Amino acid sequence: MSNLKDKKICVVGLGYVGLPLAIAFGQQTEINAFDIKQSRIEELKQGVDYNNDVSKEELKKAKINFSADPNIIKNSNFIIIAVPTPIDANRKPDIDLLIGASSIVGKQLNQGDIVVYESTVYPGCTERDCIPILAKESNLKYPGEFKVGYSPERINPGDTVNTLDKIVKVVSGCDQQTLDTIADVYSTIIKAGVHKASSIKVAEAAKIIENTQRDVNIALINELKIIFDRANINWQDVLKASNTKWNFLDFKPGLVGGHCIGVDPYYLANEAIRLGYNPRVILAGRTINDSMGVYEAKRLINYLADKEVAKDAKLLILGATFKPNISDIRNSKVQDIVNELKKEGYQVDIHEPHVKTDKLFGCNNIKDIANYDIIIKAVRHDAFKDIKFDYEIIYN
Numbered sequence: 001m002s003n004l005k006d007k008k009i010c011v012v013g014l015g016y017v018g019l020p021l022a023i024a025f026g027q028q029t030e031i032n033a034f035d036i037k038q039s040r041i042e043e044l045k046q047g048v049d050y051n052n053d054v055s056k057e058e059l060k061k062a063k064i065n066f067s068a069d070p071n072i073i074k075n076s077n078f079i080i081i082a083v084p085t086p087i088d089a090n091r092k093p094d095i096d097l098l099i100g101a102s103s104i105v106g107k108q109l110n111q112g113d114i115v116v117y118e119s120t121v122y123p124g125c126t127e128r129d130c131i132p133i134l135a136k137e138s139n140l141k142y143p144g145e146f147k148v149g150y151s152p153e154r155i156n157p158g159d160t161v162n163t164l165d166k167i168v169k170v171v172s173g174c175d176q177q178t179l180d181t182i183a184d185v186y187s188t189i190i191k192a193g194v195h196k197a198s199s200i201k202v203a204e205a206a207k208i209i210e211n212t213q214r215d216v217n218i219a220l221i222n223e224l225k226i227i228f229d230r231a232n233i234n235w236q237d238v239l240k241a242s243n244t245k246w247n248f249l250d251f252k253p254g255l256v257g258g259h260c261i262g263v264d265p266y267y268l269a270n271e272a273i274r275l276g277y278n279p280r281v282i283l284a285g286r287t288i289n290d291s292m293g294v295y296e297a298k299r300l301i302n303y304l305a306d307k308e309v310a311k312d313a314k315l316l317i318l319g320a321t322f323k324p325n326i327s328d329i330r331n332s333k334v335q336d337i338v339n340e341l342k343k344e345g346y347q348v349d350i351h352e353p354h355v356k357t358d359k360l361f362g363c364n365n366i367k368d369i370a371n372y373d374i375i376i377k378a379v380r381h382d383a384f385k386d387i388k389f390d391y392e393i394i395y396n
C-alpha cells in the first residue's frame, strides 16, 4: 500500500493489543515485531497465541518477523509501543514497563524514525516521561531528529463485532507532518477511519476518559443495585422500566476487573492529584467497583446459609476471567468471590475453559463438572450457555 511505502513497522509488546495490531499491519506489508519475553516470541513463531485472540491461520498469513532481539527495532522506522501500564500496590500508575520499552527503543532509534505509543497513560505521560528517555538513549534531538505520536488502543478483546478495523483510531503527532504520516499509516488497516487529535495530550486524555466514564457509570448502577438489594426491589425490573426513557443510559451492574476500566481511572486520578485537584467522583466510582466482588460474595454466602449448604459441600464456580469469552484473568473479581468463600470455610473448584492452567486463584481448574452440589455462574461465557446453575453472581 502506498501509505506504507518506505515504512518499516515494528510493534513492540505483543500482548492483547500489540499482536492484533501486528497481524493487521502484517497483512498489508512485511513488518517486524518485538517482545521482551522469549517464550512469547517462540509460541508466536510456532503459530500459537496463548491469549486465544488470534488464530493460527491469521498468524500464518501475516508477514511478521518475530524477535526477542531488540536489534530488530533498529531495522524499522515506524515503531509502535504497546506494553502494559498497570497500577502498583498503592493504586498508583506503574509505568516501569513503558519506561523500559522506551529505553530499549531509544537505544535502537535512527534519525527520522517515528515512535507511536499505544499504551494507555495519563495526559502528559508521553511528553513528560517517555520522550526524554527516547532522547537520552538515542542521543538524538527531539523533535528535530526523531518524531513521536500517540494513538490509544480501543479494542475490546473477545468482542467479535467491534474489531480493530471497525473502531475509529484516534491519532496524534508532535507536529502536523508527523500527524499526517501516522494517520496515513493507520488508515491502511482501519476501515472505520482515523480521528486526528489536536495534540498528544488530547489523544491521551481522550482514551483515559472513555474508560473513566464507563467506570463511573457502572459504579453508579452498582450503587443503585446495592440500594435495591437492601430494599428488596428487583433491580432488573427497575432498569427495564427506566430504560424506556429516551435519555436513560443503559448500564448494567457488574464486576469491573481487568487492566483497563479498573485501572485507567487511577491514572487520571493520580494526575489530577498531582495537579492539586482531588477527583472525588472518579475515586468514589473506583471504591464502589473495587468493593463489588466482596459485596457479591457476601450475598452468595447468605444464599448458601439460607439453603443450609454444608461447608464441606462441593462448590463449583463457572468462569474466572474478568469478562466473558476471553482468557484474561488479570484483576478478575472472581478472585474476591473465591477468597470470601474460602474464608467462610467452603471448598471451591473452578471450571474455566478459556484458561489452560490446572490451578486458578488457589483452586483446581477442573474439566469435568459432574457431581457438584452447587454450581455458581460467575462469568457469562458462551460456552456456559447450556450449563444449569444454582446461583448467578450479580444477575440473579
Ligand SMILES: NC(=O)c1ccc[n+]([C@@H]2O[C@H](COP(=O)([O-])OP(=O)(O)OC[C@H]3O[C@@H](n4cnc5c(N)ncnc54)[C@H](O)[C@@H]3O)[C@@H](O)[C@H]2O)c1
Pocket: 012, 013, 014, 015, 016, 017, 018, 034, 035, 036, 037, 040, 082, 083, 084, 085, 097, 100, 101, 102, 104, 118, 119, 120, 121, 153, 154, 155, 156, 157, 259, 260
Ligand atoms: N487489553 C486490552 O483490552 C486493552 C485495550 C485497550 C488498551 N490497552 C492498553 O494497551 C497496553 C497494552 O496492554 P495489553 O493488554 O496488550 O498488555 P499484555 O500484558 O497483553 O501484553 C504486553 C506485552 O508486552 C510485553 N512487554 C513488556 N515489556 C516490554 C518491553 N520492554 N519490550 C517489549 N515488550 C514488552 C510483554 O511481554 C507482553 O507480551 C496497556 O497500556 C493497556 O492499558 C489494553
